[in-house]
Amino acid sequence: MENGSGRLQKLESRVFSGERLGEEEALFLATEVPTPLLVDMADRLRRELNGDRVFYNRNIHFEPTNQCLYDCLFCAFRRDVGTGPEKGGWLLGADDLLRRLEAFPKGTLTELHITGGVHPGRNLEWAESFLRTLRAARPELHLKAFTAVEIDYFARSSRTTVEEALARLKEAGLGSLPGGGAEIFAPEVRRRIAGGKAPAQRWIEVHRAAHRIGLPTNATMLYGHVESAAQRVDHLLRLRDLQEETGGFQAFVPLRYRNGNNRLSALPEISADEERRVFALSRLVLNNVRHLKVYWVMSGMERALGLLRCGGDDLDGTINDSTRIYSMAGGQEHPCCDEKGMRLAIEAAGRVPCERDSLYRVLER
Numbered sequence: 001m002e003n004g005s006g007r008l009q010k011l012e013s014r015v016f017s018g019e020r021l022g023e024e025e026a027l028f029l030a031t032e033v034p035t036p037l038l039v040d041m042a043d044r045l046r047r048e049l050n051g052d053r054v055f056y057n058r059n060i061h062f063e064p065t066n067q068c069l070y071d072c073l074f075c076a077f078r079r080d081v082g083t084g085p086e087k088g089g090w091l092l093g094a095d096d097l098l099r100r101l102e103a104f105p106k107g108t109l110t111e112l113h114i115t116g117g118v119h120p121g122r123n124l125e126w127a128e129s130f131l132r133t134l135r136a137a138r139p140e141l142h143l144k145a146f147t148a149v150e151i152d153y154f155a156r157s158s159r160t161t162v163e164e165a166l167a168r169l170k171e172a173g174l175g176s177l178p179g180g181g182a183e184i185f186a187p188e189v190r191r192r193i194a195g196g197k198a199p200a201q202r203w204i205e206v207h208r209a210a211h212r213i214g215l216p217t218n219a220t221m222l223y224g225h226v227e228s229a230a231q232r233v234d235h236l237l238r239l240r241d242l243q244e245e246t247g248g249f250q251a252f253v254p255l256r257y258r259n260g261n262n263r264l265s266a267l268p269e270i271s272a273d274e275e276r277r278v279f280a281l282s283r284l285v286l287n288n289v290r291h292l293k294v295y296w297v298m299s300g301m302e303r304a305l306g307l308l309r310c311g312g313d314d315l316d317g318t319i320n321d322s323t324r325i326y327s328m329a330g331g332q333e334h335p336c337c338d339e340k341g342m343r344l345a346i347e348a349a350g351r352v353p354c355e356r357d358s359l360y361r362v363l364e365r
């Protein structure tokens with residue numbers, strides 16, 4: 001019978017030659033390989049894929065509304081539809097964003113990252129007009145907008161297909177999709193925590209359709225709540241399979257569950273060791289997705305820099321205190337990092353800072 005180290009060597013050579021791991025093999029990595037070995041393997045694969053560069057971009061987030069039809073148990077951000085500012089609700093449009101952008105003249109940002117709650121008054125026509133207004137006013141900015149859950153709702157509320165919805169949004173200025181809304185694909189977990197929103201198959205369908213019309217996307221996994229190791233592996237392998245088919249994922253973003261102000265708050269957050277294991281596992285299983293993003297807003301910059309040693313190569317982004325999704329759940333209160341600070345932090349981690357655009361092209365300035 002093969003011993004553990006022989007098995008690990010075989011797995012490693014398969015991962016490094018770009019092969020797909022089977023479910024059992026990935027589960028072996030997830031549960032039986034000691035953290036230092038797992039992290040070391042992921043770090044070496046990261047170096048092979050991306051060298052010592054750490055990518056970053058200059059962006060802000062915009063969350064048009066936190067009023068949402070759905071009611072995900074882990075969400076500290078949402079409010080009931082119609083909730084006013086006195087109870088923490090907001091409903092903003094393109095004009096509000098354009099006013100905010102007055103503080104960011106041309107040349108200071110490259111990307112707008114736009115996601116929010118699913119509001120019944122906002123359909124595909126609203127989304128098209130929103131994007132058109134932004135594109136007309138700030139054509140130099142890449143619009144990375146709307147999760148698969150939002151796209152699903154736009155399509156259904158305007159009685160059309162996701163293919164048609166995405167084609168119209170692309171025409172209106174959409175440049176790429178963020179990866180949110182994936183949570184955990186396993187139906188028993190998704191049903192329990194994700195408030196009845198689009199099932200896994202629909203999330204995958206939206207991303208497949210986006211890739212087919214040349215819209216790149218990211219993918220996420222919300223981990224560290226009620227899911228098992230096997231369910232994480234299942235999630236990663238489903239993403240890997242779609243990437244094999246389309247090649248349209250630019251980056252994978254593991255998102256650690258934070259337990260502030262939501263209905264799963266009784267759950268403890270997972271340990272730093274477990275977090276490192278999830279990043280390393282993600283790097284190894286998704287060996288066909290080029291970038292592993294460390295979303296520093298989720299964990300704070302210090303912890304994020306540590307995750308760059310677990311396979312991460314992308315430290316999104318300057319943010320400028322423009323997102324509330326994680327801060328409302330216990331993440332960094334006012335996430336903001338200017339470009340100089342970003343570069344210094346990356347250098348302090350022993351890596352080479354590299355500004356990218358939204359399509360991961362290196363920007364020389």
Ligand code: SF4
Pocket residue numbers: 066068069070071072075076077078116117118149194195197
């Ligand atoms: S996670 Fe998204 S879809 Fe779920 S309740 Fe929060 S805003 Fe709504």
